[in-house]
Amino acid sequence: MSEAIRISFEQKVLDLPVESLLPLRPMTARITGSRKYARIATSIKKIGVIEPLAVTKADSSGRHLLLDGHLRLHAIMEEGKATAPCIIADDDEAFTYNKRVNRLATVQEHYMIQRALDRGVPASMIAAALGIDAKLVQRRSKLLDGIAPEAVDILKDRPVNPQVFDTLRRMKPERQFATAELMASMNNFTATYAKAILAATRQEDLARPERPKRVKGVTPEQMARMERELESLNKDFRAVEATFGDDVLHLVLASRYVERLIANDAISAYVQDKHPEILAEFHNIVAAGTLDAAT
Numbered sequence: 001m002s003e004a005i006r007i008s009f010e011q012k013v014l015d016l017p018v019e020s021l022l023p024l025r026p027m028t029a030r031i032t033g034s035r036k037y038a039r040i041a042t043s044i045k046k047i048g049v050i051e052p053l054a055v056t057k058a059d060s061s062g063r064h065l066l067l068d069g070h071l072r073l074h075a076i077m078e079e080g081k082a083t084a085p086c087i088i089a090d091d092d093e094a095f096t097y098n099k100r101v102n103r104l105a106t107v108q109e110h111y112m113i114q115r116a117l118d119r120g121v122p123a124s125m126i127a128a129a130l131g132i133d134a135k136l137v138q139r140r141s142k143l144l145d146g147i148a149p150e151a152v153d154i155l156k157d158r159p160v161n162p163q164v165f166d167t168l169r170r171m172k173p174e175r176q177f178a179t180a181e182l183m184a185s186m187n188n189f190t191a192t193y194a195k196a197i198l199a200a201t202r203q204e205d206l207a208r209p210e211r212p213k214r215v216k217g218v219t220p221e222q223m224a225r226m227e228r229e230l231e232s233l234n235k236d237f238r239a240v241e242a243t244f245g246d247d248v249l250h251l252v253l254a255s256r257y258v259e260r261l262i263a264n265d266a267i268s269a270y271v272q273d274k275h276p277e278i279l280a281e282f283h284n285i286v287a288a289g290t291l292d293a294a295t
Contacts (some may be wrong), residue, residue, distance in 0.1 A: 009054070009087045009088065009089050009090065010087060010088045010089075010090065011087075012087075013052050013085050013086065013087055014085070014086050014087075014088065015083040015084070015085055015086075016055070016064060016083060016084060016086045017082060017083055018073065018076060018077055018081065018082060018083065018084050020058070020062055020063050020064055021053070021055060021063075021064050021066050021073060021084065021086070022063050022064065022065050022066060023066045023070050023073065024065060024066060024067070024070070025070060027070065027071075027074045031071070032074065036071070037071050037074075037075070039130055039132070040071045040072060040075055041071075041075040041078065042128060042129070042130070043129050043130065044072065044075045044076060044079065045075075045079060046125075046128045046129050047129050049072060049076065049084065049085050051069070051072070052069075052084075052085040052086050052087045053066060053068065053069030053072055053073060053084055053085065053086045053087070054066075054067040054068040054069060054086070054087055054089055055067060055086045055087070055088055055089065056088070056089055057088055057089070057090075064086070064088070067089060069084075072084070105156065105157045105158055105159060105160070106143070106155075106158070106159065106160040106161075106162055107143070107144070107152060107155055107156040107157070107158075107160070108156070108157070109140065110140055110141065110143040110144060113126060113137060113140050113141050114141050117137075117141055123137045123138060139162075140162065143162060143165050144165065145169075146168075146169040146207075147165055147168055147169065147176060148168075148173035148174075148176040148177050150173070150176075150177040150180075151168060151173075151176040151177050151179070151180040154177075154180040154181060154184050155180050155183075155184075155189070158184065158189050159189060160189040161189060161190050161191045161194075163191035163194070164183075164189060164190075164191055164194040167191065167194040167195055167197075167198050168180070168194065169207065170198060170206060170207055170208075171198065171201060171205060171206060171207055172205050172206065172207055174205070175201055175205040175206075178234075179194065179197050179198075179201075182197060182234075182237075183197075185237070195215055195216075196226070197230070198213075198215055199213075199215040199218045199222070199223045199226050200223070200226035200227050200229065200230035201213070201227070201230075202227055202231075251285075251288065254285065255285050255286050255288065258282050258285050258286055259286045261282070262279065262282050262283070262286070
């Protein structure tokens with residue numbers, strides 16, 4: 001019988017005085033001048049706090065440590081509000097809470113904007129809530145136009161630069177899918193990386209192959225060399241991918257056998273005395289085959 005999941009936060013949202021909340025880090029001019037903070041501050045001003053702040057239980061003086069929501073708290077205080085909506089943590093996760101927060105991915109933001117527009121919400125209101133220009137809202141609502149569904153499925157929960165989709169639209173669907181796979185395998189979703197892949201893409205794989213391929217800052221000779229190198233890299237990647245699972249399984253099995261060998265004091269002492277360099281390699285094999293170390 002599976003163990004019941006324990007909720008780490010009280011389920012009731014409380015309005016706590018902002019004076020009783022103790023931030024764990026200061027707000028610098030660089031942070032408050034960032035675009036991220038501007039969007040949060042605009043959203044709070046227009047529609048209020050959507051996600052409550054996370055705090056610890058009150059100490060003996062009635063103060064709460066702020067676990068998550070430093071930007072929101074600062075924006076609330078800038079608005080002159082006396083209280084802030086909070087949820088109270090049962091555990092002290094001051095150093096780990098932010099690692100468990102799922103940020104809104106680019107594709108998810110597109111779906112959110114699209115649903116809001118379909119329900120009749122004015123683009124100007126969405127722009128004000130997100131702290132962006134109204135024209136950008138219209139562009140974000142059409143973010144996936146011309147993008148292959150297979151590529152969208154790979155990128156749907158990734159922090160993708162929106163300009164990446166402009167680059168993908170210049171490729172055929174099959175190439176879009178391959179590009180998304182390559183970006184995911186490298187965990188690189190920047191516009192610069194997407195343009196580099198575009199530069200290395202063959203002319204026949206472009207959405208409009210009749211038009212000469214132009215990438216700013218890259219000469220035709222460089223693009224031709226990048227095409228050859230990427231083709232070779234893709235072949236090597238596919239070859240490794242095809243055998244990776246079997247290779248890891250063999251490594252784990254072999255490392256377990258070697259681990260049992262060197263756990264024998266007599267064998268370990270003999271190898272240490274006669275072939276110390278081999279014993280060192282045995283230890284490396286065991287370390288490499290440990291799944292915990294691999295992750």
